[in-house]
Amino acid sequence: EPEVTQTPSHQVTQMGQEVILRCVPISNHLYFYWYRQILGQKVEFLVSFYNNEISEKSEIFDDQFSVERPDGSNFTLKIRSTKLEDSAMYFCASAGTGGAGGAFFGQGTRLTVV
Amino acid sequence: EDQVTQSPEALRLQEGESSSLNCSYTVSGLRGLFWYRQDPGKGPEFLFTLYSAGEEKEKERLKATLTKKESFLHITAPKPEDSATYLCAVLLSGGSNYKLTFGKGTLLTVNP
Numbered sequence: 001e002p003e004v005t006q007t008p009s010h011q012v013t014q015m016g017q018e019v020i021l022r023c024v025p026i027s028n029h030l031y032f033y034w035y036r037q038i039l040g041q042k043v044e045f046l047v048s049f050y051n052n053e054i055s056e057k058s059e060i061f062d063d064q065f066s067v068e069r070p071d072g073s074n075f076t077l078k079i080r081s082t083k084l085e086d087s088a089m090y091f092c093a094s095a096g097t098g099g100a101g102g103a104f105f106g107q108g109t110r111l112t113v114v
Numbered sequence: 115e116d117q118v119t120q121s122p123e124a125l126r127l128q129e130g131e132s133s134s135l136n137c138s139y140t141v142s143g144l145r146g147l148f149w150y151r152q153d154p155g156k157g158p159e160f161l162f163t164l165y166s167a168g169e170e171k172e173k174e175r176l177k178a179t180l181t182k183k184e185s186f187l188h189i190t191a192p193k194p195e196d197s198a199t200y201l202c203a204v205l206l207s208g209g210s211n212y213k214l215t216f217g218k219g220t221l222l223t224v225n226p
Contacts, residue, residue, distance in 0.1 A: 045215070
């Protein structure tokens with residue numbers, strides 16, 4: 001069964017460092033997303049990406065965040081200067097022609113900023 | 115402000131004891147309502163999409179229903195492997211085509 005793959009599964013970084021979270025979406029999907037979940041809280045939307053550009057971003061997704069689809073398979077989230085409050089589980093998701101309907105999530109990257 | 119509220123926050127059942135989880139929403143327009151299952155430390159696993167009031171979807175022991183203001187996830191004769199957090203999310207009309215708004219989830223524990 002096709003699945004969304006995320007690497008690494010766990011990343012520990014120093015405050016102020018840059019991190020890149022990587023995702024391989026389901027191969028024939030067209031819509032790509034990043035969500036995050038702070039421990040014990042709701043899953044929150046960060047950004048959506050379609051046709052090689054950002055479709056929508058939340059107020060969380062400020063200038064320290066960026067996304068890229070560098071080739072036909074990978075989708076990355078870069079956090080330029082990490083803060084303690086960026087510690088969370090980050091989920092990549094992808095969807096087919098239905099857009100966010102039936103978005104399929106990866107297993108997540110647990111980011112710990114120390 | 116648009117809201118998605120799930121109840122109860124936690125539910126303990128004995129194996130075979132059927133019950134329902136609730137997701138109520140106060141949104142200005144609904145394009146779709148989604149149910150996901152989330153195991154600890156894992157990503158949400160897609161279960162169902164519901165688009166209009168009166169719609170129902172079934173999968174094994176789970177059945178999701180939708181009214182104009184809420185959705186129910188009915189669990190019939192649950193087994194311990196059904197233990198997980200069940201998340202509800204909505205996709206709004208008239209705005210973003212891409213953003214899911216999630217509730218906090220219901221933590222379901224099924225005891226053998």
